[in-house]
Amino acid sequence: MSPAPTPRLETVAMDALMVRLFSRIDEANMPWTLAADSALRERFGAALIDLVPSYTTLLIHYDVTRLTHAEARALALAALDGLEPAAASTAREHVIPVWYDPSVGPELETIAARLEISPQEVIRRHCARDYCAFALGFAPGYAFMGLVEETLATPRLETPRQRVPAGSVGIAERQTAIYPMRSPGGWNILGRTAVKLFDRDREEISLFRPGDRVRFEAIDRATFIDQGGDVTPMEER
Template structure:
C-alpha cells in the first residue's frame, strides 16, 4: 500500500493513515486493520479509534513500545490489500421527515429544485456507512449522501439543535444524539436514542455498520418517544 503512513500521535499512540481521502474501500481497510490489530496486540492494546481514512492506535507503554506496535501494524497490512472486511450490521433508524421537524427541509428542497417529498425519498432510499463516531458521544458520521441533496453547512450555526435532529452537511448525514450547537441542515427528527450511557449497548451503531432511514409519521414519532 503506497499511501500507508504511520505517524507518532503521542507517547503511547500511533496514527495509521490508509488513504488520502474517504471512500468505502478505505473505510473497509480501516476496519479490517482494527480487526487484525486487536488479537495481534492483545493486552498491550488500550483502544482503537477509527476515522474516515485513519486509525488511532493507543497502547500500554508498560507492555509495548512504538517500534513493536509499528511492526504489528505493518505485519497486518498485506491482508488489507483487497480492502474487504465484514460489511457490518444493517441498522434501520426511523425518521419523522417534515417541515415541522426539519427546519431546513423546505429551503434545501427549494435550493435543489426538488419537492420536499423528493428530498425525503432520496435521503431515505440511500444506504449509508458509519465512517466515524465523534464530536459528541453517539454522533455517527454517515456517508455518502446523494449529490442531488448534498448541501454545505449553514453560514451561521444554530446555538441549539434538538436531540434526534437528522441533518445533512456536504456528503454526510447524521442524527444529533443530544441537544447541542450545530450548523448542519435539519431535515427531520428521529425518536431513536443515539447514545444512552445506561443501556447495555450505549450506541445503536458502530463504525463499519450500514444505516438506512425509515420514514414514519408524526403519530408514530411521538409514540416512540420523539420530542418536538
C-alpha cells in the same frame, strides 16, 4: 471493494500513531478499514487504550507504561502486514424512522427551494439509499455516514446553532448524521428520530459501529409520538 491499500504509519503524539490507508473517502474502503481495526486490536491487546477508525485512517492510542514507541510501531506494522479485507457479513443493518417536518427540520424547505423540488422529494432522496457509518466521533454514539446523493450535498451552516435537539437528522456536504444528544451543531437539519443512539443501559451502548449500514425511513407525526419522539420545534439560532 477498493484495491489493497499500502498503509503508512505516522507518529501523532508520544502515545499515538496514525495509520493512513487511503487518500479519498469511499465506502468500498470499509472492508480494509475493519480488517485493520480487528488486526490492530488483537496485536495491541491490553496495551491498547483506544482505536479510532475514520474515513481513511485509524488512530492508535496506546499505553506508554506497557509499550515503547518503537514497540508500538513494530506491533502496528506486524498487524498490517498481509492484511486481508473483512467479510461483508460483519456489517449490521439499521432502519431509522424519521419524522421529516419543517418544525423539527428547518433546512428541509431551504434545501428543497435551492434545488427547486418539493420537500417530499428531498425526503425521498434522503431515504433512497443506504449509508455507511464511516466513523464515530464528535459526541458519544455520533456516526458520520455517507455518501449523500450529490444533489443534496449542502455546506454546514455559517453560524452553528447553540442547541440542536437529540435525534436531529442532518446533512453536511455529502455526510449525514443523527445527533445522539442535545448539543451545539452546524449541520442542516431535515427531521428527527426517537431512536436512542447512545444508551448506557444497553449492552452495546452505541447503536452504530463503523461499517454498519443505515437507511432512513419517513414516518408521520403520530407514529413519531407513539415511538416516544419529542415534537418540540427547533429553537431559533
